[in-house]
Amino acid sequence: MEARPNGYVSVLENELVEMLKGAVLPEMSRTSEQCIYKVPQIIRQANPQAYTPQIISIGPFHNPRGSISANNNLHEMEELKLNYLKGFLNRTKLCVDDLVLKVQKLENKIRNCYAGLVCFDSNDFLKIIVVDACFIIELFLRYACYPDWKEKDPILSKQWLHNDIKRDLILLENQLPFFVLEEIYKLANINLEVPSFVTITIWYFHRLNQQNINSERLCPKHFTDLLRTFLLPPSFDFAKEMENAGYAIQHVYSASQLSEAGLKFELSESKCLLDLKFDRGVLQMPCFHVHDSTEMHMRNIIAFEGCHISNYDSAYVSQYLSILDFLINTEKDVSILVNKKIISNWMGDANAVATMVNKLCKNVPMPKLNSKYLSLCNRLNGFYENPRNKYKAIFVHEYFNTPCKIASTVTALFLLLFTLIQAVCSIWSLLK
Template sequence: MDTQGSISNENKTDQLEDFALLIEMAELPQDSSVKDHCIYRVPQKVRHIKEAAYTPRVVSIGPFHHGEERLILMEKLKLGYLKSFLQGTGLTLDKCMSKLKEWEPMIRNCYAESIQLDSDPFLKMILIDAAFIIELFLRYYDVGNWIQSDPLFLKPWLAEDVAHDLILLENQLPFCVLNGLFKLATADIITGDFPSFLNLTFTYFADLNSQKIQPDSVSVKHFTDLLRVFYLPPVERLPKRSDVNNILDHLYSANELVEAGVKFKVDKTKKCFLELQYNNGVLTMPRLDVSDRTEFHLRNIVAFEQAQFPHETYITDYLKVLDFLIDDERDVNVLIHRGIITTLLGDSNEVATMINCLCSNLIQPNMNLEYLTICRQLKEFYEKPVNKWKAGMIHDYFDTPVKIATSIAAMVLLILTAIQTVCTVIPLVNSN
């Protein structure tokens, strides 16, 4: 009797039954829960291009980087802020934890992956991080009284790194949790002069709010979302969108467009750099200030757009157009000389590399309709025969100092040859 074969068949049957049970128990995420997600890990295909752009330098906020050894040093400071927060507001630890317990399903559902922490350690982490942020913002709002005593304000480099870390997509708490805990802490404050948590947030991030947007009608999911709001035009000025089409298969760079006769002009009246305009061969663009910080901000906003707003990628749209305009340092120089780009980076080539890498590995099912129209008009302008001929002439004979010198020398030689020929022919004609 083949006992071994019988046991083997039984094992296979058990494995199939287990597999069938696993399939039976499987469930796809419900639409309602997926819609609540707003905090994501950056996809590896994007993250690997520049890890540092998505990774906190000194402080972890939320679960994604919690417990990382290099960030442990800040945990002691966060506990000190929690103690100060509780003492200053009169809240008890029990009351905070009880309220967070009520919110726990909502908090967990804000993260786009299951958080492998039990309830108690998860809520303690949320409380420590939330209290740290609220206390930090309160101290910053009253910075004159804290500048000589707060551990962060005494080390400007550390305060700068903390501010940097607070806007990273992977380093977020839901804004509603911060706001809810702040309201709990200030429920007994009667004076109407006390700021809302949104006002505190706008004060802390004031240097990023170049458009001077007011907090009155702003609703945000977290600080990365707020950063995106700072970059967008008002909702009523957001253009319609359209499917990406073959217009984007090939577009001409800034240097090529200039050779064809396109004029680039800076618009000094607009604070939102997304608002491009094209009219009769003139492309008008607001100024873009480029620095290391610009890259970190844009990378996190783009990652957030890809996950949260795949059909409203307004920042990504702009970077896509900029990517088309910029192939190398010559294109960057065109935009710098017109005042459209200012840069604190090392050189024009570094700016070109940064812009070209920002759009790597991104998916874009649709695009800002105004940008698509501008791209089509620029392409049509360049491809007019006379403009294309002009661009070809400039590219072939006048786009480098050596070519210019060579072309001028050839023309001078041609003129001199013509003069010599005329001078030779005239006496012959007169003699006849």
């Protein structure tokens, strides 16, 4: 190897020392506070729009001040957010100084919640937090008094705009820490018949709260986490069953294969989407409502679980969707579940549902299943692989899989029956 002069080594050494001045060792406290993430590129590329705000930016990651490439819609909404801030100040009789002082005290804690580069100095960062937080609180308060605002509010009076904003408020990269919203709400001391900010938040997202979970003991980290909480089992006993670690599973037979083997699908009375039960050849599943926003909701929950939950055995929603991915391969599988009312298909096209489910877990690490789900999958496979059920499935698939096969099989059976009757009659006439 060619020798380098001492001067060259000294220059290189100085450059490395200078580079290291900007490096920071990870702190355990900061890491534990992180809850708002940029979606990893390998996951994002499957459907970038599912993670990117289209109408309004919340927090620093997509704020138009920090990105020259931000779309025009995000820039236009900045003025509207200021109007809401003014409305909030008029409502609460607070002044800007009150808000700034409150948020300044929380700045480090807020920054620690973001697991990514926040390229704003203190002043700009605090402006973003104050404006966005007050916008959200004022919007939620107006929604809580919807009849008074539905004709005059610039958002509530336009259903399409309100729907688009509600969509953006759920995105993982588009979040504020929930404690910031609560602190400002408490500071405002608003005289309403509302005990807490989490209560009006649940009111705002009530259409996504299929289990009617109330605000007791809810401590969401942000709105994406709240949406995930709406799907989790409220029963402590059931949640405890889901905690024990299992293993990743490579295969489960599809709904059509299991149906051909004689398995029955039934709609469960449970409102918890994750509450799957299998007993005596019957798989009970709660209703899964599939609409245009379902993919976006589920993708952001999966991304949050993948980024935030170090013990991936607790990634319950990802585990449920991985089982659903096994059960659904084609539109025939979807049709079986739709006919049993296990899937409520608001998209209309069964093939679109199958495609959506199959793509949800693309590029996402296969989660380890908790013991409850692992046992269920093994029993489903065991049911199909039982020789009696397996040969029944093969027979049904070969001879009764399509209308043409059914028609040809029935015709063949009738021909066989007529031939048998003719043979019996011939033998009978000979004997007689």
